[in-house]
Structure formats: structure tokens, C-alpha cells
Amino acid sequence: MNLRNFLRIFTLSLLVTAILVLPSLAGFPIKIVDDRGKEITITKKPERIVIAGAALYAEILVDLGAAGRVVGITDSADNPPEFARTEKLGNIFAPNIEKIIALKPDLVIGSFGKPRDALEIAGLIVLTTPAIDGSVDVFKTIRSIGLAIDGETQKTDSLVGKFSESIVTDEAKVIELPRPSVAILYPSPESPPFAAGASTPENEIVLRAGGQNSFTDFTQYKQVNFEEIIKRNPDIILTDPSQISLITSNRFLKETKAVKTGKVFGVKASSWTSSRIANTLRGVAKLFHPDAFKEK
Amino acid sequence: MRRAGLSVFFISLIALIASIACGIAIGPVLIPIDETFKILFGSFFSLTGVDPTHALIIDQVRLPRVLLAALVGFALATCGAVMQGLFRNPLADPYLLGIASGATAGAALVIILQWDTIALALPVGSFLGGLLAVAMVYQLSRGRFGRLDNLTLILAGVALAALFSAVSSFLLYVANNDETRRIVFWVLGGLGGAQWSHVKSLFFIVLIGFTVMLAFAREINALILGEEMATHLGVQPESVKKILMLTATLITAGAVAFAGTIGFIGLIIPHAVRWIVGPNNRILIPVSGLCGATLLIACDTAARTVVQPAEIPVGIITALIGAPFFLLLLKRHRHLSAAHWSERT
Numbered sequence: 001m002n003l004r005n006f007l008r009i010f011t012l013s014l015l016v017t018a019i020l021v022l023p024s025l026a027g028f029p030i031k032i033v034d035d036r037g038k039e040i041t042i043t044k045k046p047e048r049i050v051i052a053g054a055a056l057y058a059e060i061l062v063d064l065g066a067a068g069r070v071v072g073i074t075d076s077a078d079n080p081p082e083f084a085r086t087e088k089l090g091n092i093f094a095p096n097i098e099k100i101i102a103l104k105p106d107l108v109i110g111s112f113g114k115p116r117d118a119l120e121i122a123g124l125i126v127l128t129t130p131a132i133d134g135s136v137d138v139f140k141t142i143r144s145i146g147l148a149i150d151g152e153t154q155k156t157d158s159l160v161g162k163f164s165e166s167i168v169t170d171e172a173k174v175i176e177l178p179r180p181s182v183a184i185l186y187p188s189p190e191s192p193p194f195a196a197g198a199s200t201p202e203n204e205i206v207l208r209a210g211g212q213n214s215f216t217d218f219t220q221y222k223q224v225n226f227e228e229i230i231k232r233n234p235d236i237i238l239t240d241p242s243q244i245s246l247i248t249s250n251r252f253l254k255e256t257k258a259v260k261t262g263k264v265f266g267v268k269a270s271s272w273t274s275s276r277i278a279n280t281l282r283g284v285a286k287l288f289h290p291d292a293f294k295e296k
Numbered sequence: 297m298r299r300a301g302l303s304v305f306f307i308s309l310i311a312l313i314a315s316i317a318c319g320i321a322i323g324p325v326l327i328p329i330d331e332t333f334k335i336l337f338g339s340f341f342s343l344t345g346v347d348p349t350h351a352l353i354i355d356q357v358r359l360p361r362v363l364l365a366a367l368v369g370f371a372l373a374t375c376g377a378v379m380q381g382l383f384r385n386p387l388a389d390p391y392l393l394g395i396a397s398g399a400t401a402g403a404a405l406v407i408i409l410q411w412d413t414i415a416l417a418l419p420v421g422s423f424l425g426g427l428l429a430v431a432m433v434y435q436l437s438r439g440r441f442g443r444l445d446n447l448t449l450i451l452a453g454v455a456l457a458a459l460f461s462a463v464s465s466f467l468l469y470v471a472n473n474d475e476t477r478r479i480v481f482w483v484l485g486g487l488g489g490a491q492w493s494h495v496k497s498l499f500f501i502v503l504i505g506f507t508v509m510l511a512f513a514r515e516i517n518a519l520i521l522g523e524e525m526a527t528h529l530g531v532q533p534e535s536v537k538k539i540l541m542l543t544a545t546l547i548t549a550g551a552v553a554f555a556g557t558i559g560f561i562g563l564i565i566p567h568a569v570r571w572i573v574g575p576n577n578r579i580l581i582p583v584s585g586l587c588g589a590t591l592l593i594a595c596d597t598a599a600r601t602v603v604q605p606a607e608i609p610v611g612i613i614t615a616l617i618g619a620p621f622f623l624l625l626l627k628r629h630r631h632l633s634a635a636h637w638s639e640r641t
Contacts, residue, residue, distance in 0.1 A: 035474075036413040075606065090606035093481055094488045098353050099605055102325040113481045114489030121491055122356045131474035220472055 005175045008208075009168055015136045028151045032144050035112070035130045042125055042148055046106035049149065052095045052119075053110015053128060055079050056138075059275040060145045061109075064155050072103045074110075078270040100124070107148060132273045134204040135167065135281075142275055166278040167208065170285050173292045174210030180288055182211040183234035183258070186221070186269070187246040195224045201272040202238070209285035210292075211236065226252035234258050236288065241266030263287075301579035304572060308586035312366070315593040319362035322597055324604040325353055356492075364490040364554060365596040365610075366589040367498045369561055371505070371551040373588020375544040376562030377569070377581050378509055381516040382540055383446050390548040390562040393453040393541070397460035398429025399552040403482045404467040407475050418482065419494070419553035426549035429456055434541065444537050485556015486610050487596050494554040505547035506585065512540055513577040520575060558611050560618035561588050568625055591617075 029043045048071045051057050055078035061067055067082040074092045087103065090096040092110075097118050100108060108119055108126045116126050127148050129141045139160045146156030184202040187193035196202035197218040206213050214232045215224060230252060237258040239247055244266050247253050258264055265287050271280045286293050321332055327350045334346050335354045375390035383392070402425020403418055411417045433456050437448040468479055515536045518526040523533040551558075565588045566580065573579045595613040602608060 038413075088605050090604070093484060094486060094607040094609075096324050096600075096605040096607065097488065098323050098325045098357050098600075101353050101357065102349055104349055113478060118357065118489040118491060122352055131472070 009171055009175070012135070012164065012171075012208075013168060030147055030151055032127060032148055034126075035128045040125060040127050040148075042107060042127070042151075044106065045151055046125075046149055048103065048105045048107075050089065050100050050103055050105040050108045051083075051110055052089060052100065052108050052115070052126075053092060053112070054273075055270055056132070056141065056273055056275060057110045057145065058083055060142050061149070063142070063159055063275055064146055064149065066149050069149070071105060072100060078268070078274075097122075109145065109148075132201060133199060134201050135164075135208075135277050138201075138273060138275060138277045139164065163275075163278040167281055170278075170282050171208050171210075174285050174289045177210050177289050177292060179210055179212040180235035181214045181232065182206050182236045182238060182288070183214040183229060183232065184238045185229070185243075185247060186239060187243055187250065187253075189246060192223050192225050193229075193247075194221045195229075196221055201277075205272060205277070205281050205284055206238070209281050209288055211284070211288045226250075229253065230255050235261075236263045236265065238265055238267050238284070238287075240269040301573045301576065301583075305579065305583055305586070308583050308590065312586050312590045312593075315590045315597075316362055316366060319365070319593045319597045320354065320358050322601060323353070323358055324601060325350070327354065357490075360492050360495050361487050361490040361596070361600075362593055363495045364498065365487050365593045367495065367502050368487070368551045368555045368558065369588040369590070369592025370585040371498070371502050371547045371588075372558065372562040372592075373565040373569075373584040374506060374509055374581050375548045376588075377566035377577065377584040378516065378540055378544050379562075380566050381520055381575075381577055381580075382537055382544075383450065384520060384522075385446070385450070386567065387563075388450075390544060390551075391457075391557060392450065393433045393545065394429035394457040394460060395426040395545060395548050396552060396557040397457040397464065399423070399426035399549060399557075400483060401425050401460045401463040401467070402428070404464045404471075404479045407478045407482065408467050408471055412478065416493070416497075419497075422482075423549045423553040425460070426552055427545060429460055430541070430545045430549075432456055444534060483556065484609055485552075485558065486599070486607070487555050488600070488607060490554075498550050498554055501550040502547055505543045506581075508539065508543045509581050510578070512536060513581055516540070516577040517575070520577075558592070558614060560611075560614040560622075561592055564618045564622040565591060567622065571625060 028045055029041055031039050031041050034040050047069055049061065049066070049069045050072040051061070051070055052074050055076040058073060058076070058079045061070055062080045062082050070083060070086055072087040072089045073079060073083050074089045074095050076092065089099055095111065095115050097115055100119060101122050101124070105124060108124050110128050111119055111126050112128050116128065119126050129144050130137065132138055132141060142160055143153055143156045146153050184196035184206065185193040195215040196213070197220055198213070198216040199219045200221065203213045203216065214234045233256055235257055237247055237256065244264055247264050248259055253259050267280065267284060274280060320336070321329060331346055331350060332354060335351045372390050376388070379388040379390060379392055380386060399422035403422040405425070406412050406417050406421035411421070433449060433452045436452045437444055439445055439448070468476060471479060515531045518529045518531040519533060519536065526533050566584045569580055569584045569587055573583055592610070592614070595617060596610050599608045599610040599613050
């Protein structure tokens with residue numbers, strides 16, 4: 001293991017440790033800083049929780065064993081099956097404010113924009129965590145949510161510990177292996193696809209899973225033209241499972257090595273920022289280096 | 297004619313009051329009518345038998361939302377009537393001079409600069425964006441001796457709307473995920489999340505604007521006869537146009553700032569009302585306002601109840617109800633509508 005690789009694994013461990021040694025508050029009231037930098041105070045242990053945001057929050061509540069305390073949830077295709085019978089509250093962008101208030105929740109998680117203002121005016125406590133750019137953010141989110149619903153972080157710390165251990169173990173398996181070039185593309189039928197660039201969750205996981213993102217010369221998600229994709233000729237293309245056929249049938253992308261060798265794989269777009277980010281990483285690493293995971 | 301106009305005015309006033317009552321009574325959460333009454337007029341009744349959660353829903357969710365819908369509908373319909381009169385153009389609507397795209401660019405900029413966490417920064421930003429767009433249109437269209445040419449105004453409005461849309465698209469392009477989400481959210485607009493502070497701010501803007509419009513109703517009537525004719529009647533077309541454009545811009549920008557762009561109300565209501573009460577702006581403007589408020593409350597009530605728990609963007613409903621209704625009127629009054637604009641231009 002060369003020094004650079006060692007440093008990369010070391011940093012993750014360090015960051016996780018840093019998260020874990022953040023002041024471990026115990027008991028309510030609890031103060032948590034939200035995505036606006038505002039301090040949210042939760043006065044008592046929330047028994048009635050409403051999820052009015054990303055499916056990530058729903059996953060975290062399941063992982064923390066708090067699914068039973070959720071009394072309402074906004075629609076998302078990625079919500080875990082545990083919430084199939086939970087009262088639905090409409091779209092994330094326009095949740096049904098009346099219904100949320102009528103559910104008398106102690107805590108609303110994930111709401112933003114005008115609906116959040118309206119809920120706060122109605123006297124509800126709303127907690128939304130900062131946007132997620134990578135695994136460390138996922139862990140921070142898990143910790144904030146755990147703190148908010150239980151007043152302590154024992155469960156979250158063991159969860160985060162488990163996840164990061166799994167990540168570091170998998171990373172060690174593939175770190176010395178030759179890196180395939182990988183493009184993460186989100187195509188649309190007619191126009192050029194969007195590619196995930198540097199400082200995206202996709203980029204981080206691809207790197208940790210022993211791949212090399214073909215598009216690191218820009219940040220965030222940018223539309224890239226077909227010429228450029230053909231020129232960079234990725235070994236592997238990752239996309240959302242629903243979009244695989246758009247890639248394999250595209251007359252320009254057909255020219256890439258990935259399509260020619262049948263290495264176009266689906267990774268659910270939501271799983272890059274899921275609380276099961278460690279599973280995502282293992283899945284992706286297996287796609288890149290099937291042999292490294294064969295032993296035993 | 298005058299008496300007919302007056303009775304139409306009272307009928308639309310009653311319709312508005314009825315729609316406000318329905319809007320408050322109907323919602324995803326079932327609240328009994330008698331309880332709703334007790335909550336609304338709490339100080340006159342005893343508050344026994346009132347669920348505090350229901351009181352919260354009526355006081356903080358439904359009432360501000362219905363009143364905001366009324367104000368926005370009123371604002372858009374009156375501005376539409378004034379714009380159609382000023383420009384003598386049946387296709388004129390409140391967004392004619394690029395307010396909507398200016399407001400969107402303003403809101404997007406506020407979000408990119410991360411100022412949207414400051415209270416009221418978003419509505420203020422979009423308000424200023426709308427004003428800036430119209431100010432630019434206005435400056436560009438000023439000919440010699442400060443003369444404002446209608447065709448130039450409309451064309452400049454279209455061109456600047458395109459320019460500001462490009463600015464918004466660019467801001468959307470450079471935005472990160474979180475900002476993109478918030479910009480899209482703003483563009484979707486709608487009346488969900490209405491607050492009392494919004495209602496109060498918009499009420500004052502609409503009140504002032506409406507007073508000015510009504511005070512100039514006679515001058516708009518003269519302008520419809522043509523600018524030359526208006527000058528003979530002692531009306532100064534340029535100053536009247538300036539004042540009324542500024543007023544309509546202020547009101548529309550206010551409506552857009554709190555509810556996003558809602559189509560059709562400003563276009564169809566003045567037409568429909570004109571067919572009923574005739575072209576006299578003294579009656580046309582207030583009745584348009586009342587009908588616009590009524591229609592938007594009805595559409596918004598449908599928007600939040602038809603597919604509950606979800607909500608449909610209210611613009612879809614206004615288009616769904618508005619477009620066929622408009623076509624029906626158009627078919628019945630075809631001869632009238634043709635005569636309406638031709639005999640006076």
C-alpha cells in the first residue's frame with residue numbers, strides 16, 4: 001500500500017473518529033444546527049415523527065429502529081417498505097401542511113422552503129440536515145438524526161462505526177488494483193447526458209471502490225457532449241437502472257468500450273446518498289473488481 | 297348599463313364571499329362547519345369544543361392561504377384588465393412586460409448568493425427582479441420626447457423576457473444540487489405555505505395599486521379610443537401610461553413574489569368580464585378583480601383537495617378550467633369580440 005492510498009484510508013478513519021468524538025450530548029433538550037445554520041432545539045424525545053423530505057431520512061429511521069415512531073411520510077419511490085402503510089403526505093416539494101399539523105408530530109424531518117416556514121409558524125419543530133456531498137456527510141446526517149430522535153448517539157455511533165469499517169475493509173481490498181475508468185452518466189432520450197464530476201457522492205464512491213472517474217475536470221453534474229465521452233472511452237458506465245437501455249441503444253455511446261464489452265451497470269441514483277452507502281460501495285467495488293471479492 | 301354593472305358587481309362580491317367561505321371550509325383535514333365558525337369568530341362564541349389542532353389549521357394554514365389566493369387573483373385580474381386597456385391588445389396580460397422572468401431571475405440570484413435564509417429576501421429579490429425587467433423594457437421603448445410606443449414596448453418585453461430566462465437558466469446551470477432544488481421549488485410557485493406576513497404585505501400593495509387604477513379608470517376609457525382621441529379629451533397618454541404601467545408592475549411583482557407565476561387568470565378574467573359588463577373600466581376593473589379572486593380561490597381549493605394528500609400546482613387547474621371556459625365564451629361572443637377591439641382602434 002503506497003503512501004497516498006494509506007493517507008486516503010487514514011483520512012476517512014480520522015474523519016469518522018472526529019465525528020464520533022464530537023460532544024456526545026445525552027438527554028433532552030437537544031440543540032442541532034440545521035441546513036440553514038440555524039440552531040434547532042428539540043425539547044423532549046419525539047414520539048410522533050413526520051418525514052417530509054428525502055428517502056434518506058426514512059432509511060436512517062429504519063436503521064435506528066425508529067420506524068414505528070413515524071406517523072406520516074411524503075411520497076418517494078425510494079422509501080423503505082416499512083412505510084408502505086404509513087399515512088402519506090404528498091409530494092416533497094408541496095407536502096400537505098394541514099395534514100402534517102393534524103398529525104401533531106413532535107418532530108418534522110426534512111422539510112424545506114415555504115412549507116418549512118409554514119410548519120414553523122404553526123409551532124412545529126422542523127429539522128433538515130445540510131446537503132450531502134459524500135460519505136462523511138451521510139454519517140453526519142445519521143448522527144444528527146439519531147441525536148434528534150433519541151437524545152443520544154450510541155446507536156448512531158455503532159451504526160456509523162459498522163458502515164465505515166465496511167468501507168475501509170472494502171477499500172483496502174481494491175486499492176492496489178489497476179483502476180478502470182468509469183463514467184457516471186444520467187442520459188435523456190435526445191440531448192447529451194449529464195455526467196457526475198468531482199465533488200459528487202458518485203465520484204467519491206467510485207474512487208473508494210477502486211475506479212477512476214472519467215470526468216473530474218469539473219465539479220457537480222454537467223452536460224457533456226457525446227464526442228467527449230467517446231474520446232475518453234470509459235471502461236465502465238454507471239447509470240440509474242431505469243436508464244441503462246438509453247445508454248446501450250445510443251448510437252454514439254455504442255462506440256465506447258463500456259457498451260461494446262457490456263459493462264454498463266445500474267446503480268440506483270438515490271443509493272449514492274443513502275444511509276446504506278457502505279452497501280453501495282461494496283456493490284460498485286464488486287462491479288469494478290469481481291475477482292477481489294471472490295475469495296472465501 | 298350602469299345599473300347592470302352595479303348588480304354584476306354585487307353578484308361577484310357575493311360570489312367572492314361564498315368562495316372564501318368554501319375555501320376555508322374545505323380541506324384535506326375534515327373540520328366540522330360549526331367548529332370552523334367557532335374558530336373564525338372565536339371572540340363571539342365560547343371556544344368550547346374546539347380542537348386546538350383544528351384551530352391552528354384554520355388560523356395559520358387555510359385562512360392565510362385563501363386570503364392570499366384572493367389577493368393574488370384580484371391582483372392578476374385587475375392588472376390584466378389594465379394592461380389590455382392600455383395596450384389595446386386582447387393578448388396583453390400582467391406578465392406582458394417581462395415581470396415573470398425578471399422575478400424568476402431575481403429569486404434565482406438570491407438563492408445562488410445564499411441570501412434566501414434571510415426572512416423575506418426571496419420575495420423581495422423576485423419583486424426587484426420583476427421591477428428591473430420592466431424598468432429596462434420601459435427605458436428601451438422610450439422614443440423621442442419620451443413617447444412610449446405600444447409595439448416597441450411589447451417587443452422589448454418579449455426580448456427581455458427571453459434575456460432574463462437565459463439568466464435564470466444560467467444560474468440554474470451553475471447552481472449546486474441543493475440550490476437547484478430550491479430554485480425549481482421557487483419556480484413551481486403556488487399558494488402552499490402562505491403566511492400571514494405575505495397576506496399583509498400583498499394586501500397593502502394591492503390596496504394602493506387598486507386605488508390608483510380606479511382613479512385612472514376614466515383615462516383608460518379614453519385611451520381605448522386611441523391616443524389621439526384621448527389627447528382631445530384632455531388625457532395625457534404618456535403620463536397615464538407611465539403611472540399605470542408602474543402600478544400594474546408593482547402589483548404583479550407582488551403577486552409573483554408570494555405565489556410565483558400563475559397563468560390564465562390575468563388573461564381570461566378581464567375578457568370574460570368585458571363580455572358581461574362592457575368595456576367601461578370603472579366597472580370592468582373592480583369586477584375583474586372580484587372574479588379573479590373568486591376563480592383563484594376555487595382553483596386553489598381544487599388544487600389542494602382533488603388528489604390529496606398530494607397537491608396539484610394551481611397553474612394546471614387555472615389552465616384546465618380557464619382555457620375551455622375561455623374558448624366557450626369566445627365561440628358564443630365571436631361577433632362581439634371582433635367588434636370590441638376593431639371599432640375603437
